[in-house]
Amino acid sequence: MQNNFIIYTNEDIGLEIYAMRSLCGLESKMIIIHKDLESFDTNALDSIHKVFKEYNQAADRFDPEHPPHTSPEYNYLMYCKSFFVCDALDNPLTKPY
Structure with missing residues (x-):
C-alpha cells in the first residue's frame, strides 16, 4: 500500500x-x-461499555462472533472514524x- x-x-x-x-x-x-x-470521546466509550454489560449484543445474530457483537472497543473505534477524519484535516x- x-x-x-x-x-x-x-x-x-x-x-x-x-x-x-x-x-x-x-x-x-x-x-x-x-x-x-479514549481521548476522543470518553463518555461514548463508557456508554458503549455499559450497553455491552447490560445487553447481549450477540443474541439472535447470524454471526454472533462478529466483532460488532462482541467488542465494545471495536464499536467505539468505528464510532471514532469521523473524529479521525476531522482531526487529520485540522x-x-x-x-x-
Missing part, C-alpha cells in the same frame, strides 16, 4: 507500523499520531497531503 497514510495509534504499535512500512521504503508516506483512543501535519 503505497498511499499516504495518517495513522492514529499508541506508541508501541506505531513503532511496529513504522518498521513494517520502512521495510518497503514507505516511511516517508505516513504520519503516525500517538493519541489515546492537523497541520497533513498540509503536504
Whole structure:
C-alpha cells in the first residue's frame, strides 16, 4: 500500500507500523499520531461499555462472533472514524497531503 497514510495509534504499535512500512521504503508516506483512543470521546466509550454489560449484543445474530457483537472497543473505534477524519484535516501535519 503505497498511499499516504495518517495513522492514529499508541506508541508501541506505531513503532511496529513504522518498521513494517520502512521495510518497503514507505516511511516517508505516513504520519503516525500517538493519541489515546479514549481521548476522543470518553463518555461514548463508557456508554458503549455499559450497553455491552447490560445487553447481549450477540443474541439472535447470524454471526454472533462478529466483532460488532462482541467488542465494545471495536464499536467505539468505528464510532471514532469521523473524529479521525476531522482531526487529520485540522492537523497541520497533513498540509503536504
